Amino acid sequence: MRIKEIRETSVKLKTNLRNAAFAFDEMTTSVVAVITDVVRNGKPVTGYAFNSTGRYACGAQMRDRFVPRLMKAKEEDVTLDPKAFDPDKILKAMMVAEKPGGDCERSVGIGTIEVAIWDAVAKIADVPAYKLIADKYRGGRFEPKMFCYVGGGWYAPGKGIPELLDEVRMYRDLGYTLIKIKVGGAPIMEDVARLQAVIKLLGDSKNVAVDANCGIPPGMRKAYAEALKPLNLAWFEEVAHPNDYAGNAEFIEWYGNPVATGENLFSLEDVRNLVRHGGMRPGVDIVQTDMPQSYGLGTAAKIVRMLEENGWSAKSLLPHGGNQMSLNQAAGFGLGMCEAYLNVFGDFAGYCDDLKVDDGWMTLGDWPGMGFERQARLIALMRGVGP
């Protein structure tokens, strides 16, 4: 059971949303197909993945380095046999001839290929990816239901509070109860007014989180802490530059309430720095790495273990992504929540077409692999890549 061929292509996300830090107009993602030598119903079992959202396609790195290294690795190191499959050896095969540090240049390409391999192995084993993850790392215990919050409340030209409330009502009508709103892209009192309106609509400030996307200038952070602290929100996300651990710690001192960060960290070392230097409090604050962008599920397992060794619970991890990959990850490792993006990022956000949300909770299906085959538009796009 081995990889026969790996294909990839770059696809535009097709979105024109704006957060506090930048616009998404140009954004692309790499779609990967790992074609195996295992044949089912006359077709090769194929694993798929894409590099989540927010980091550009990275096909050149895959074609030049990671794919050739996998293809020439020893078969026992890169086997797809579910019993012998070893993500650490697969990572090692792709990391040959790489200097330490500078992770993001390769962690996105490597992680996306690694997730597509997991999709293939779970399909070969004919189990959902979350079950394969749980069997490998968590003694078989997975979460059959996941709580999902909505990442929304984006800024858009001409979008005022009434339009923001229309957006939030739409999420509520779909069954979501916890909504995350962008802040930092408007004057501070306008942001507070936006939040007060959403809190009023949702009835409880713990149903509202905020995301600054690192866009608040350092000199404004204390003012934001003081203005938003009385609102008693679910969490305050990415106040500082992702690598400004001391800035994050300083904000926690001012703000006191839960903060979240980590979607722009790409390695175990980065997350360890957040724990060591970021002032983050186990049981209070939230870590949000994006798994296919940060070396894949094998590294996600190491991040969970490192956090647990430092007194954290897996429940404090809320993976960035909002797709079947982060959903399987969350269910398999028993993480805290999943994110949902609705009507954004084209076909690259959202879950299986038939998954419904009830009072914030989503009951998982028994799909083989990641479950992309139950996302009609996404799988059509993926099948265009291969085979």
Add this chain to the structure above:
Amino acid sequence: MRIKEIRETSVKLKTNLRNAAFAFDEMTTSVVAVITDVVRNGKPVTGYAFNSTGRYACGAQMRDRFVPRLMKAKEEDVTLDPKAFDPDKILKAMMVAEKPGGDCERSVGIGTIEVAIWDAVAKIADVPAYKLIADKYRGGRFEPKMFCYVGGGWYAPGKGIPELLDEVRMYRDLGYTLIKIKVGGAPIMEDVARLQAVIKLLGDSKNVAVDANCGIPPGMRKAYAEALKPLNLAWFEEVAHPNDYAGNAEFIEWYGNPVATGENLFSLEDVRNLVRHGGMRPGVDIVQTDMPQSYGLGTAAKIVRMLEENGWSAKSLLPHGGNQMSLNQAAGFGLGMCEAYLNVFGDFAGYCDDLKVDDGWMTLGDWPGMGFERQARLIALMRGVGP
């Protein structure tokens, strides 16, 4: 005075050296040509650069994102007029639609283009790049002579102490006095024996530095600190993973003598973390970022300023690179030393063909731009890219 076209190509370094962390066999670099609308002697003034050594070519990022953004930027933001040229605006133009963090994925491509622009602007001004740097950032004061040490002592199959000493003798015969030797790729007592032999040959332990290239396992670091401390070396380089700031600080506690790190940091935020959390001592320890790999000369200026604001001297910066780019950077900012790689990295290491080293010191020439035109083999390769 504007950019007419930017071309790039990927070139193999052609080396088979090995350090403690990995082999360089596959390594490539991007060669960039910035062709301007300024004509001299019937030819367009063209700026060149390459992305130093140790990080792979990144032409895809340049072609897909950085070059198109520069070409559609407002002319006043990306002017090549030496009086109006603004590296911060040029960086900003290339950073449109980029999420914060994950720097290495773009800092190498952006930095290499930025350095090629500096080469073009200095040629338009008909001054050496180090003078343009000094005029812009250091009140016109540059260093007319730079001390250069040799980065050598690589491991190679069949290479024992006699062959290592032959290598060091060759450097000494060329005029170098301070030689850096790889450690961590052999058993510790073998490394100590290698160092003792080199110290004996060079007559003074302060003429010997060591470089572990992040290859020493954490559990072995204390043993290395204790074994090498009595040798009283010039410095101990990259003991820990580049982002393991606490690991670096812990080693400093054990070792006491000067340490160096930074060639695998790619942003102002990374270097700030090293200063905040790495235990680094101003006046004792050494920072070694690679400028074309970390967003270029505009960011290098910010790193110098940040270090000085934290009590450091520019003399504690020893840029990674060993090429005309790092030489101009060092002379322009008044940094401590330059590195020289001899007979490695093909045509991508070394200085102008006519530069000689005398008792460790190199007297600079008055080349226009970076001075690549006085490296016969390198400039031939660069002219193959354009125009």
